[in-house]
Amino acid sequence: xxxxxxxxxxxxxxxxxxxxxxxxxxxxxxxxxxxxxxxxxxxxxxxxxxxxxxxxxxxxxxxxxxxxxxxxxxxxxxxxxxxxxxxxxxxxxxxxxxxxxxxxxxxxxxxxxxxxxxxxxxxxxxxxxxxxxxxxxxxxxxxxxxxxxxxxxxxxxxxxxxxxxxxxxxxxxxxxxxxxxxxxxxxxxxxxxxxxxxxxxxxxxxxxxxxxxxxxxxxxxxxxxxxxxxxxxxxxxxxxxxxxxxxxxxxxxxxxxx
Ligand code: NAD
Numbered sequence: 001x002x003x004x005x006x007x008x009x010x011x012x013x014x015x016x017x018x019x020x021x022x023x024x025x026x027x028x029x030x031x032x033x034x035x036x037x038x039x040x041x042x043x044x045x046x047x048x049x050x051x052x053x054x055x056x057x058x059x060x061x062x063x064x065x066x067x068x069x070x071x072x073x074x075x076x077x078x079x080x081x082x083x084x085x086x087x088x089x090x091x092x093x094x095x096x097x098x099x100x101x102x103x104x105x106x107x108x109x110x111x112x113x114x115x116x117x118x119x120x121x122x123x124x125x126x127x128x129x130x131x132x133x134x135x136x137x138x139x140x141x142x143x144x145x146x147x148x149x150x151x152x153x154x155x156x157x158x159x160x161x162x163x164x165x166x167x168x169x170x171x172x173x174x175x176x177x178x179x180x181x182x183x184x185x186x187x188x189x190x191x192x193x194x195x196x197x198x199x200x201x202x203x204x205x206x207x208x209x210x211x212x213x214x215x216x217x218x219x220x221x222x223x224x225x226x227x228x229x230x231x232x233x234x235x236x237x238x239x240x241x242x243x244x245x246x247x248x249x250x251x252x253x254x255x256x257x258x
Contacts, residue, residue, distance in 0.1 A: 004236040005034035009061065009085060011133065013039045013068070014094030014146075015049055019196045021146055022094035023052065024224025028232035029092075030058045037085060039066035039077055041095075061085060068095055068125035078132035088136045090235040093129055093145040096122035096198060098161045104203040107159040118160045123167035130175045130186065140183030142235045145172060146227070147188045147246060149254055157203040169246055176244030185243035187234045192222040192250030217252035 010029055014022035015038060029036060036058065040046060043065050053060055062084055066077035081088065098118035102110055126145050133143060149155055150162030151169050169188055176186040193199060193208045212221050230249045233239050248254045 003033040004238065005029055005032040005090075005232070007033075008089040008235070009035040009037065009087065010090035010092065010235060011037045011039060011081065011088055012092045012094070013066065013129070014092070015040070015052070016045070016197050017048065018052055019194075019224070020094065021191060021194060021196060021224050021227050022092060024226075024228035025092050025094065025231045026058065026228070027056065027225065028228035029235065030056075032232055032236065034090075034235075035061045035085075037062045037064065037081055037088070039064045041065070041067050068129065069121055071128055074125075074128050074132055078129075078136060082136050086136070087138050088133065089139060089141050091129060091133045091141070091143045092231060092235070093126050093143065095125060096146070096161065096164070098122065098159075098164065098201070100201045102160045103201050104157050104159075107163075110160045115160055115163070118164040119167055122161065122164040123171055126168060126171050127175065130179065134179050134182060134184055137179075137182065137184050141185070142239070143175070143179075143184065143186045144231050144234045145186075145188045146231075147172075147190045149190060149192075149248075149250065151190070152254070155208075161202070172246065173244045180243055185234070185239070187239070187242060187244070188246045189227055189230050189234070190246050190248045190250065190254070191227045192216070192248075192253055194222065194224060194227070196224075212251060212253050215253065215256055216250065217255065220251055222249055222251055 064077045067073040099114045102114045150158035151165035
């Protein structure tokens, strides 16, 4: 441990299991000495998370329930964090959702309800969370979310989630301007494809992995640990001059043309 995050308290949202990107991030943050607060959508997910933490000898400062579909739940979660912990220095937003049947075929077939659902969980949630979290960031802070290339380019089957990620990345910029005056930074990592529970919902994932191995400058796929370290950088003071940014952790795939 080199202690880049020593004395910092960070809220990690989105650990579903050991394959989650948020779990890769957790390991990096723990290694650098952060105090960690975790939020789960449902209380019944606590057991799995607790087991994971125990297995890796990570002690959580607090576990809180937070369903990002609900403003009430978000407000209650941050009120509980304020009451039990007080000041925080960072938030990891690593949550997204879209209907599985809209992550295949034509984007043109997206339903109104499916569009709004993807936007609500995957993009608006960052806005609502940033607004609550900033009240607890009395010493400045850093908020980092997780995006994907589908925000910028047409990626087959990513469809409604790509449009939600575009909205998420635009939100990063607008939020960065709003909270910058309070020394709070807002950034995104745009990760290459990684096999997680959520990624399974996108059709044709194996094909994408092969394309990266063949075409990306580094000729390999990325993993949760690489995203974890880059997210850790953005949460640390090393990135104190970086805000409103989207950093690609994708073996360089996004720079390629034909
Ligand atoms: P994951 O399934 O492990 O994590 C998704 C998390 O979102 C889960 O913990 C789930 O409980 C949470 N979530 C969904 N709805 C929620 C709600 N209403 N309230 C609270 N939490 C909710 O998958 P992941 O791949 O680790 O995804 C994390 C983030 O990374 C997502 O934003 C995803 O779009 C993004 N991302 C993933 C990839 C990839 O290839 N896996 C690539 C780039 C970006």
